[in-house]
Amino acid sequence: MSTLPDGEPLAPVLAAAPAADGEFVEITDADVDQVVELWKTCGLTRPWNDPYVDIADARAGGGSTVLVARADGRVAATAMAGHDGHRGWLYYVAVAPELRSTGLGRAAVVAAEAWLVARGARKIQLMVRTTNTDVLDFYGRMGYTDQECTVLGRWVESG
Known part of the structure; x- marks a missing residue:
């Protein structure tokens, strides 16, 4: 497990409340x-992805989580992080519109990266919808680059 500069384990700090x-x-x-x-x-969100199910799934195992930050007692920013055993993945990085350009988005990515590194991730990836071009510069400034690959997927029926 990774530690902070003072030797304190990372995970308990992230889990601290309030x-x-x-x-x-x-x-x-x-x-x-x-x-x-x-x-x-x-x-x-998208109609085919129930966000409540995504949250429940992230919380169900030790390989993923949803991190939140509050401002004025309300959730102001999030980042979902998942470790697949090889890479870390970021999902649902969000900042309340009125708090954008305050550093909270960068803090969300850094917190999620720290959570993933503490679980052994050596590489962290994320996917950006092709329609979300505004965020590409943000991730570029954080050191993320196009990985020159195509993401493919298909839905499978459960049960």
Whole structure:
């Protein structure tokens, strides 16, 4: 497990509550509705992905989580992080529109990266929808580059 510069383990710090404004902690049951509303406000949800299911799935195992930061007692930013055993992945990085350009988005990515590195991730990836061109410069400034690959997928029926 990774540690902070003072030797303190990283995971307990992320799980600490209550959190100061702007500090990222793991999501609680009380945060879920606010997180979903933030994701909808930021245009991150799609009809075919139930955000409540995505949150529940992320919380169900030790390989993923949703980190949240609050401002004025409300969820102001999120980042979902998942480790697949080889790479770390970022999803649902969101900042309340009125708090953009305050550094909270960068803090969300850094917190999620730290969570992933603490779990052994050596590379961190994310996907950006082709319609979300505004965010590409943000990720570029954070050191993310086009990996020159095509993401393919298909839905499978469960049950």
